[in-house]
Amino acid sequence: KFPAPGANVPRPCRRVGGQRRRMSAMGFNVGLRRRRRCVAGGGVEAQCRGNFVCRFLRSICALGVAVPASLLAPANAVKARLSSGLQLGLQREVQAVMQMIDWEVQNQLPPWLSNIEAGSQLGVAIVLGQSLQPDGTPSKVLIDRARRAKQLLDEGVVGKVIVSGSDPAGVGTTEAAVLARVLRGAGISNEKIVLESQATTTAENAWFSLRWIPKGTGRLHLVTSDFHMARASYIFESVLSYFYSALEVKYANHEHWGARQYPRLGLQLELVQSSCGSDAGLNQDNNPRADITARSLARRAMDELRYLGTMEVSNSLYGPPRSHIQYIWPVQIDVKLDPDDPQRFSTAMARAMLAVRAFCSCRAPPEGEGHQLEYPLDLPTWNGQPRDEPWDQWQWERVNSQCVATPPIPTEA
Numbered sequence: 001k002f003p004a005p006g007a008n009v010p011r012p013c014r015r016v017g018g019q020r021r022r023m024s025a026m027g028f029n030v031g032l033r034r035r036r037r038c039v040a041g042g043g044v045e046a047q048c049r050g051n052f053v054c055r056f057l058r059s060i061c062a063l064g065v066a067v068p069a070s071l072l073a074p075a076n077a078v079k080a081r082l083s084s085g086l087q088l089g090l091q092r093e094v095q096a097v098m099q100m101i102d103w104e105v106q107n108q109l110p111p112w113l114s115n116i117e118a119g120s121q122l123g124v125a126i127v128l129g130q131s132l133q134p135d136g137t138p139s140k141v142l143i144d145r146a147r148r149a150k151q152l153l154d155e156g157v158v159g160k161v162i163v164s165g166s167d168p169a170g171v172g173t174t175e176a177a178v179l180a181r182v183l184r185g186a187g188i189s190n191e192k193i194v195l196e197s198q199a200t201t202t203a204e205n206a207w208f209s210l211r212w213i214p215k216g217t218g219r220l221h222l223v224t225s226d227f228h229m230a231r232a233s234y235i236f237e238s239v240l241s242y243f244y245s246a247l248e249v250k251y252a253n254h255e256h257w258g259a260r261q262y263p264r265l266g267l268q269l270e271l272v273q274s275s276c277g278s279d280a281g282l283n284q285d286n287n288p289r290a291d292i293t294a295r296s297l298a299r300r301a302m303d304e305l306r307y308l309g310t311m312e313v314s315n316s317l318y319g320p321p322r323s324h325i326q327y328i329w330p331v332q333i334d335v336k337l338d339p340d341d342p343q344r345f346s347t348a349m350a351r352a353m354l355a356v357r358a359f360c361s362c363r364a365p366p367e368g369e370g371h372q373l374e375y376p377l378d379l380p381t382w383n384g385q386p387r388d389e390p391w392d393q394w395q396w397e398r399v400n401s402q403c404v405a406t407p408p409i410p411t412e413a
Contacts, residue, residue, distance in 0.1 A: 107213045109247060111263060112256050118263040120218025123158040124194075125149050125270065126209050128202065128224040128232060129165020129175025131292050136171040138178050139293045140367045141225055141274065146182040148223050148272045153192060158221055160214050161188070164196040164205040202232050203317055206239035207330065213265070220265040225272045227301040227355050231308055233269055234348035238317060240265065241340060242333045277364030280408060284365075297362040302400045305352040309396035314345070353399045360403030 107115040127149045130142050138146075149161045161183065165175025176197045183193055194212045199205045213220075224232045244262040251257045274297055284290030285299040292300075307313050315322040317333040335341040 107211055111247065111251055114263055115213045115215045115217060116263040116265055117216045117218050120216055122216050123219035123221050123268070124160050124162060124214055124217050125152050125158040125221040125223050126162040126164055126205065127179055128205050128228070129163070129179060131169040132171050132173070132175060132178060133293055134171060134291055136173050138182055142175070142179065143182060144272050145223055145225065146179055146186070148270055150183060150186050150188060152221060152270065153188060160192050160194055162194045162196055162209050162212055164199050164209055166197055166200050168200040202235045203239060206236045210243060218266060219268055221268045221270050223270040223272060226274050227297060227304055227359060229269060229271055230348050230351035230355060231304050231313055234308065234344060235313065235317070236267060237344050238333060238335055238338065238341070240267065241338055242331070274366045276362040277366045280364040282365050283363055293367055294365050296364055297359040297366050298403060301355045301359040302403055305356050305396050305400060308348055308352050349396060353396060356399050356403050360406040361408055363408035
């Protein structure tokens with residue numbers, strides 16, 4: 001079963017005894033530290049003392065690379081060798097670890113080695129994270145997205161699920177980790193879940209997930225909420241277009257490839273319906289410091305439209321100096337250089353305006369099992385061109401203004 005919003009989800013790691021001592025040698029903190037019982041790659045549970053190589057293994061495991069439990073024994077043995085040949089011993093251990101890790105689970109950039117197989121029916125889902133609640137628990141929005149991913153797995157539409165999101169809210173755990181726990185609690189095995197724990201933005205969700213595309217994948221199923229899909233799909237399409245084009249230029253003169261098209265993923269939009277919520281008294285729309293989970297669906301839909309209409313999304317894809325918001329973003333995507341961007345942007349704006357019109361009567365946060373909205377978002381329009389009138393540069397402002405003036409849905413006594 002999926003947990004109730006705000007419910008505590010068991011964490012996979014815990015500390016077990018031991019005393020903490022540290023000594024510094026050649027810049028590394030080594031010695032006995034608190035011991036952890038941690039889940040290693042493949043679901044194997046093992047103990048690891050916190051020396052340098054063990055910490056290195058944990059960081060590799062956190063990136064989603066499968067680390068066999070057999071590596072933990074040689075890692076613990078490093079401490080015994082520190083007294084003689086410290087530097088040489090550490091180098092040999094790290095080299096041995098690097099050689100034993102199966103790097104083939106990651107996608108390769110050269111097109112003839114890529115895990116992407118154009119036209120393949122094999123699909124992978126990517127579930128976009130959302131800021132966790134202040135206590136680190138998942139919101140209803142996040143649980144609904146996980147529920148949709150489980151449905152895709154159960155129906156055989158996808159073989160694996162990439163859960164994506166770091167900890168931009170600073171609550172002490174990543175969105176990806178919480179999504180993975182929710183899925184495991186619903187009966188999904190570790191082998192079906194891929195953790196992407198770096199992304200702090202939707203653009204980074206798209207970019208960093210490309211690293212974990214399974215072999216033979218032809219379809220990428222984008223799982224996110226209805227109020228977020230317009231912006232998310234625009235960003236994913238822009239990032240994928242840049243990715244393909246950049247690598248086509250890089251390998252245009254390569255003897256193994258030449259001027260062929262880079263294999264492409266078919267992007268499928270998996271819209272997760274939102275509920276209006278039942279208590280408009282929880283609305284914190286006018287509090288700029290309020291947690292995002294306390295904002296109404298109407299406000300969230302209007303914000304998504306505003307991000308697109310003010311060109312904040314397009315500028316953030318490029319980064320400084322066009323955008324002063326600096327994340328981990330590793331590339332500069334100039335959407336003006338993409339001939340397909342005008343049509344892509346027009347589609348995103350039409351989708352966003354549809355969402356605002358649908359949700360402008362919903363003034364409660366979507367955290368309760370409240371009134372289920374009946375709105376004009378039918379799924380076929382979201383995998384094609386939305387049916388909407390042509391829009392001008394300032395139409396989005398008029399749509400938002402009209403939404404503000406729309407009366408809320410009456411609350412049942």
